[in-house]
Structure formats: structure tokens, C-alpha cells
Amino acid sequence: MIGMRKRSAVWSHFIEVNDKKARCRYCQINISFKCGSHGNLQRHMKAKHPFISIEHQQCEERQLEKESAQEQGQKATQAMRELSQPEPAQRTSEQHTVAEQPTISHYVDKPSTGRKAKQIDKQLVQMIAKGHHALRIVEEPEMKRLIQMVSHCPNYQLPCRKTVSEKILPQIYEELLAKAKRKVSESTAVCLTTDGWTSRINEHFIAVTAHLIDKNTNLCSILICCKQFSERHTSENLCNFLKEVMTEWQISHKIAAVVSDNAPNIINAVRLGEWKSIGCFAHLLNLIVQHGVAEISDVLHKVKAIVEFFQPKPTRTSKTYGCTKTTEFISPEAETRCFNPLECDI
Structure with a gap:
């Protein structure tokens, strides 16, 4: 008993x-x-x-x-x-068999059946088609990791949209914000890049990105600010905005340089803050290319006309390669010879 x-x-x-x-x-x-x-x-x-x-x-x-x-x-x-x-050979084989006893991973990671795999593949295609997702979603590392984690948690249920937006996202945001501030506080020097743009509904935004070298000597770039800026874009207002961002992240004494475009207001704002100003190389290169393109505008118009001539009707393209069985050309003389774009007066 x-x-x-x-x-x-x-x-x-x-x-x-x-x-x-x-x-x-x-x-x-x-x-x-x-x-x-x-x-x-x-x-x-x-x-x-x-x-x-x-x-x-x-x-x-x-x-x-x-x-x-x-x-x-x-x-x-x-x-x-x-x-x-x-x-001796038999003893080694038996010892190897005893040592390799099956564990729980042998049963969790076993391959799925062909029928079940086909059903999952069909559901994947339906998700891509009905959700208008790109095909590259099946190659994204985070997507692969999500599927792997869910496969080990069969009772997992997807949260609703309200839970994601009001609970999960704020929690992850606070975690990443604390991690970013800790990494910025551990750095000895910080460089900033800033730029502004206007949305389709005529709302102006300014973004500030911090570039630093962490304790493992890795170059890190952290977006520390992206806010709507409704005030006038004067040098004083932009300078005060940058100071507020620096004070919020406690990096006012760590600024090594501020990189911006060549707009006079932002350059004067950096000078008012007594920071080192560096012009954006990509923006400068873009200006150089635009000035160079303006010098060859006539050539560009002729090249564009040639491209537009062949683009609407594929039969005209075949004429370039010697095909004479076409009636898509405007003049009868064009049917007797191959059209050569190089003969245009460029």
C-alpha cells in the first residue's frame, strides 16, 4: 500500500x-x-x-x-x-552506438512529410499573392529565423494588429532606445549627419544620425532623431534644433563634426553652434553631375529620341538587325535598308 x-x-x-x-x-x-x-x-x-x-x-x-x-x-x-x-573492431562499434543515444532534438527537428510540406508551400504562395509581398521574402534572414522559431513552438498564436501596435512595438522600441543610448554614452567622440525633406502632404522633417566607434572598434550608425520641423528654416532655428537633440542624447561635449549638404542655412547653423562643418561628398558629386549633364543636353535629347523610337514597337527593333519583312516604318525608303542609330547627326 x-x-x-x-x-x-x-x-x-x-x-x-x-x-x-x-x-x-x-x-x-x-x-x-x-x-x-x-x-x-x-x-x-x-x-x-x-x-x-x-x-x-x-x-x-x-x-x-x-x-x-x-x-x-x-x-x-x-x-x-x-x-x-x-x-576490437566490434567493441568500438558497440561503444559508438551506446554513446549516440537519441535526444529530444532527433524528434523535434525531424523532416516534415511530403504532403505537409506541400500544404505549407501552397499557403506560402497564397500569403505572397494575397498580401502583395515580394518573392524575396523567402530569402530574408529574419523571415527564415521566424519560421524556424515557430516550428519549435507549435502552440504559438500570432498577435492581433492592436497588440502589435500598442504593446509589442512600444516595448521593443524602449529596449532598442536604451541599447542605443548606452552605446552612444560609451563612445568618446560622435559625428553627426543631418538632412531635411518635405513629404507629399507638405510636411517637413529633419533627421539626425550619429556615427561612432564602439568599444569593439566597430563603426556604428544610429538614427537618433527624425522629427517634424514646422518652424522656419533659419540658421538660428536649425542650430537650436541640433542643440536639443545633442542635449537629449547627452553628446554635446562629444561632437567631432557635423556633415550636411551645401545649403547656406544649415552651414550657418553649424557655425553658430561652433561645430566643425563638413560638406556631404555625395551631395557635392551630384551637383557636379547635374552641371555636366546640362552641358550635353542636346546629345541627351537625341539619344532619348532614338530610345523612344524603338521602345513602343518591338518590330522596329528587329529592323536594326537586318529584318526587311516589316511595314512599321513611316517612309517607304526605310523598308529597303536597315535603320542604324549611329547614322543620326549627334
């Missing part, structure tokens, strides 16, 4: 004193029980120790007993092999 009585999980928290009483392992109080019933023991655990799981201890003990049984089985197998004295 004692063996059957101890099958209950509650006995992992009590020590049997005699046939009628058991002592609690935590408060050392003797609790009476009758005829194998352990209702008093369960009530004692719920009333006096509500934060202790009754099943947890038993699971641990069962795990220990299982590990002990496996260890004893391995020892017995090893002893039998030594008594039988097998050949």
Missing part, C-alpha cells in the same frame, strides 16, 4: 513517519492520513505552501531516477561487454 500511496506527486513533499502520519519537508509539521488517502496532505500544501508546485518536485525526482537508471544500464552493458571480450 505504501508503494501505491507514494505514486502521488504530493509525497515528494512529505516524509512518512508511520502508517497514519507524515511530516512536511518545509514546516516539519506532522499531518495525519488514513487508508492511503492523501487529501489532508494536499490541503496542507495549498494552505501553507501555495507557491510550491506539487508536480515540480516529482518531475525532478523522476528525471533523476531516469538518469540513474540510464547510468546503471550503461554500466551493466559495459560490464557485459567486458565479460564477453569482443573483438
